[in-house]
Amino acid sequence: MGAGEEWTGGVSGFEEMWRALAPVGRSGESGGYFRQPWTAAEGELRAWFAEQAAARGLTLETDGLGNAVAWWRPEGATGRHVLTGSHLDSVLDGGAFDGPLGVVSALAAVDLLRDRGHTPTRPIGIAVFVEEEGSRFGRACLGSRLVTGATTWAAARELRDRDGVRLDDALAAADLGPTGDDARWPSLTDDAHAFVELHVEQGRHLVDLGEPVGVASGIWPHGRYRLDVVGEANHAGTTRMEDRHDPMLTYAMTALAAAKQARLAGQRATFGRVEVTPNGTNAVPSRVTAWLDARADSEAALEALVADIARQATDRAGRDGTTLTLTAESVSAEVRFDPDLAARIAAGDDARADWPLLPTQAGHDAGILSAAGVPTAMLFVRNPTGISHSPAEHAETADCLAGVEALADTLARLTT
Numbered sequence: 001m002g003a004g005e006e007w008t009g010g011v012s013g014f015e016e017m018w019r020a021l022a023p024v025g026r027s028g029e030s031g032g033y034f035r036q037p038w039t040a041a042e043g044e045l046r047a048w049f050a051e052q053a054a055a056r057g058l059t060l061e062t063d064g065l066g067n068a069v070a071w072w073r074p075e076g077a078t079g080r081h082v083l084t085g086s087h088l089d090s091v092l093d094g095g096a097f098d099g100p101l102g103v104v105s106a107l108a109a110v111d112l113l114r115d116r117g118h119t120p121t122r123p124i125g126i127a128v129f130v131e132e133e134g135s136r137f138g139r140a141c142l143g144s145r146l147v148t149g150a151t152t153w154a155a156a157r158e159l160r161d162r163d164g165v166r167l168d169d170a171l172a173a174a175d176l177g178p179t180g181d182d183a184r185w186p187s188l189t190d191d192a193h194a195f196v197e198l199h200v201e202q203g204r205h206l207v208d209l210g211e212p213v214g215v216a217s218g219i220w221p222h223g224r225y226r227l228d229v230v231g232e233a234n235h236a237g238t239t240r241m242e243d244r245h246d247p248m249l250t251y252a253m254t255a256l257a258a259a260k261q262a263r264l265a266g267q268r269a270t271f272g273r274v275e276v277t278p279n280g281t282n283a284v285p286s287r288v289t290a291w292l293d294a295r296a297d298s299e300a301a302l303e304a305l306v307a308d309i310a311r312q313a314t315d316r317a318g319r320d321g322t323t324l325t326l327t328a329e330s331v332s333a334e335v336r337f338d339p340d341l342a343a344r345i346a347a348g349d350d351a352r353a354d355w356p357l358l359p360t361q362a363g364h365d366a367g368i369l370s371a372a373g374v375p376t377a378m379l380f381v382r383n384p385t386g387i388s389h390s391p392a393e394h395a396e397t398a399d400c401l402a403g404v405e406a407l408a409d410t411l412a413r414l415t416t
């Protein structure tokens, strides 16, 4: 197929894959997805990916965490590989597109390249990284962090999910688990020529620009911080208001202060998860644990934002007679994607390619591979409402197919 010709062959392939994934891990109530790692739903997704690889004659390589790469290595494809792909896990009650769009598009892009008669000069690997969202064990991009050595297995194996299940045990229950003391996969990054991740846009830049596809320039630094506030359990009726040490008040004021601080500074602060002990209606709680997700346009701004929130929380704890600790659980440094690669994709040698460059506030495995020294780029596909991490997340099929073409063009350029 030459430039300008209509691609129709891949439409049914893309839609068929999309239809196959649609019911997996879907909630009957909200229509959203619960695809937490090492659960039955995620196991089904991993099996689906293995079937897709086999159907295409791709060689599947997996590790003890459930990370997987399906390799297209035709004769003559030698040297450093080009990786694409994304993740299949979701946030709690998430959308269909965040993650799976990158995996399905990568498979469809390989189909399209084959239809075009392209024979890559380098191996192309379609990667699926586990626990990208950190929805179960709290660490963002846990799979890609472990394979690149950004996090150690010794530290990770101590993690527990919200039911107290250790990572080790969750892996064993899924018939997985690294052999030995290491979860690294060195060849994945050491032998990489480039990584290109396609993702649904989690914002409205492309809607405002009237473009179906964009290219990422970088990722804001961001982090997850656990706020533990300890007070004194007491009776909701008989304890005078002035006699209380109520951790809920310290938390509530901190949430308000964080939102205000972030708004004033043009940054982001979110409390999306709270646990109250003992969580009874007629008792002042003894403890509130809440998780702050903070993001800013520079590392200095992120540090300043978190320090400001911590200062205001500590002041309030002093007034409430509670004690407070703030612990960083998962911090991701600023990422600037390879500018040459981004420029080549955005203004490629193909008439179709003229994609805008966009920054993003969302984290991705691409950021982890970039930090590990792999020349990395991301393609974004327009999301009509910009909503993400929600059942309402959406992308039109025509835009998804434009994304597949952009990814295929990019992979072709990198393997010619």
Ligand code: HGY
Pocket: 132, 133, 140, 361, 362, 363, 364
């Ligand atoms: O939380 C994030 O930024 C991402 O969507 N994993």
Ligand code: MN
Pocket: 091, 098, 133, 389
């Ligand atoms: Mn996400």
Ligand code: MN
Pocket: 087, 098, 099, 132, 199, 363, 364
């Ligand atoms: Mn994602």
